[in-house]
Amino acid sequence: MKSSIIALSLLLISLAAVPEAEAQTPAPKQSEPIALTGGTIHTISGDVIENGTILFEDGVITAIGTNVNLPSGTREEDVSGKHIYPGLIDSWNQMGITEIGAVPMTTDVNEQGPVNPNVKVERAFNPESRWIGVGRSAGVLTSVTSPGGGLVSGQSAAMMMDGWAWDEMTLKSGVGMIVNWPNPNNDDNYTDAIDMLRSTFADARSYMHARMAMENGGPRHDFDTRWEAMIPVFQGERPVVVSANEVRQIQDAIIWAEEEEVELIILGGRDSHMVADHLRSKEIPVIITEVLTSPNRSWEGYDARYALPAKLHEAGVKFAIAGGSSAAYVNRLPYEAGAAAAYGLSIEHAVKALTLYPAKILGLRDRIGALEEGMDATLLITDGNPIEYATQVEQVYVQGRKSDMMDMHRQFYEKYREKVDQRQAER
Numbered sequence: 001m002k003s004s005i006i007a008l009s010l011l012l013i014s015l016a017a018v019p020e021a022e023a024q025t026p027a028p029k030q031s032e033p034i035a036l037t038g039g040t041i042h043t044i045s046g047d048v049i050e051n052g053t054i055l056f057e058d059g060v061i062t063a064i065g066t067n068v069n070l071p072s073g074t075r076e077e078d079v080s081g082k083h084i085y086p087g088l089i090d091s092w093n094q095m096g097i098t099e100i101g102a103v104p105m106t107t108d109v110n111e112q113g114p115v116n117p118n119v120k121v122e123r124a125f126n127p128e129s130r131w132i133g134v135g136r137s138a139g140v141l142t143s144v145t146s147p148g149g150g151l152v153s154g155q156s157a158a159m160m161m162d163g164w165a166w167d168e169m170t171l172k173s174g175v176g177m178i179v180n181w182p183n184p185n186n187d188d189n190y191t192d193a194i195d196m197l198r199s200t201f202a203d204a205r206s207y208m209h210a211r212m213a214m215e216n217g218g219p220r221h222d223f224d225t226r227w228e229a230m231i232p233v234f235q236g237e238r239p240v241v242v243s244a245n246e247v248r249q250i251q252d253a254i255i256w257a258e259e260e261e262v263e264l265i266i267l268g269g270r271d272s273h274m275v276a277d278h279l280r281s282k283e284i285p286v287i288i289t290e291v292l293t294s295p296n297r298s299w300e301g302y303d304a305r306y307a308l309p310a311k312l313h314e315a316g317v318k319f320a321i322a323g324g325s326s327a328a329y330v331n332r333l334p335y336e337a338g339a340a341a342a343y344g345l346s347i348e349h350a351v352k353a354l355t356l357y358p359a360k361i362l363g364l365r366d367r368i369g370a371l372e373e374g375m376d377a378t379l380l381i382t383d384g385n386p387i388e389y390a391t392q393v394e395q396v397y398v399q400g401r402k403s404d405m406m407d408m409h410r411q412f413y414e415k416y417r418e419k420v421d422q423r424q425a426e427r
Contacts, residue, residue: 024133030400038080045370056377059399087141087378091358092322095143096125110149118229119154125166131327133407136161138331153178162398176241204230239263245270276315285318310344320358338387
């Protein structure tokens with residue numbers, strides 16, 4: 001993506017100039033079996049286990065329950081009175097590709113041109129971003145970072161919130177193909193943009209057929225990275241994540257996806273409750289963005305966005321909750337689900353909307369989203385429910401790696417806590 005090397009260089013210079021706000025040092029890989037004992041384990045996919053034990057080795061959960069046999073050399077950590085949850089998943093944001101909104105060179109979200117399906121966002125991911133530690137300390141341990149701009153923005157990637165470089169932080173590449181559905185308020189441009197989208201997919205499909213024919217002995221066809229990236233979409237291996245909020249956008253996107261025979265996920269979905277029956281019948285999930293925001297229309301109630309998750313759940317629509325795209329505010333993700341719980345969604349489903357549900361929707365269920373044997377040891381230890389404002393996240397593990405729980409916010413807190421202590425001592 002454009003200017004990634006320059007942006008990273010400037011960012012490193014700025015971080016060096018402000019040592020008290022450095023990015024957190026990544027944790028080393030798990031070197032010995034670890035058992036968390038005595039805590040309340042919220043598996044999310046199954047029953048809550050009181051006074052349980054969870055054992056993980058080489059970053060993978062190997063046993064969970066109340067009678068777990070621990071192998072020789074296991075390091076036991078007593079978490080009695082605490083709660084263990086799977087790591088939270090932010091299913092849409094720009095973590096690692098934007099740092100400071102007012103400094104353009106630290107933002108690498110948009111690629112040149114309207115059609116860029118070959119963009120792999122993880123290649124531009126900045127592992128030094130200060131927002132990674134801030135989000136991790138809030139329990140967000142997986143970020144589905146997504147490109148923006150244009151008509152077809154490129155491919156999102158599930159990024160682990162710990163690591164030295166983008167390649168070791170990538171949990172899954174090509175999670176979804178991001179499409180920004182055109183604005184229907186301008187009829188002429190709207191029609192032209194949809195025609196361009198149809199033409200794009202037609203060209204990509206023709207390319208796929210030509211390449212398949214070449215592999216079967218047909219004439220040679222040049223390799224094209226853009227259209228090559230579309231083949232997994234046509235083969236049902238990669239969903240199309242369409243950013244659509246208004247009723248007309250959502251309905252048109254559904255019709256288009258059926259014509260193209262591609263798997264569809266609605267992103268945003270502000271008006272999705274108005275077509276909930278249609279979404280349910282087509283089994284189309286919605287990634288809800290920005291629950292904590294005001295309504296867009298004067299005639300809507302103040303709680304229109306707060307109550308949206310509950311409405312979709314009641315209608316039987318599959319959904320997940322994401323926050324806004326800003327990396328700086330990823331630590332607010334738990335409160336997005338908390339607001340939904342305050343306006344009709346049960347606490348159980350609010351937590352699932354940040355764990356199990358996005359994992360299922362985005363094809364990550366085999367690795368994260370619940371606490372089960374064979375899944376990644378990506379989890380958090382808290383003193384309460386993670387979506388409650390007063391809850392403290394006391395420790396996190398990312399694939400068994402134990403974070404030191406330091407981040408920019410805590411560094412500033414400790415700095416100015418010292419100031420207060422000094423002033424009190426001087427009195």
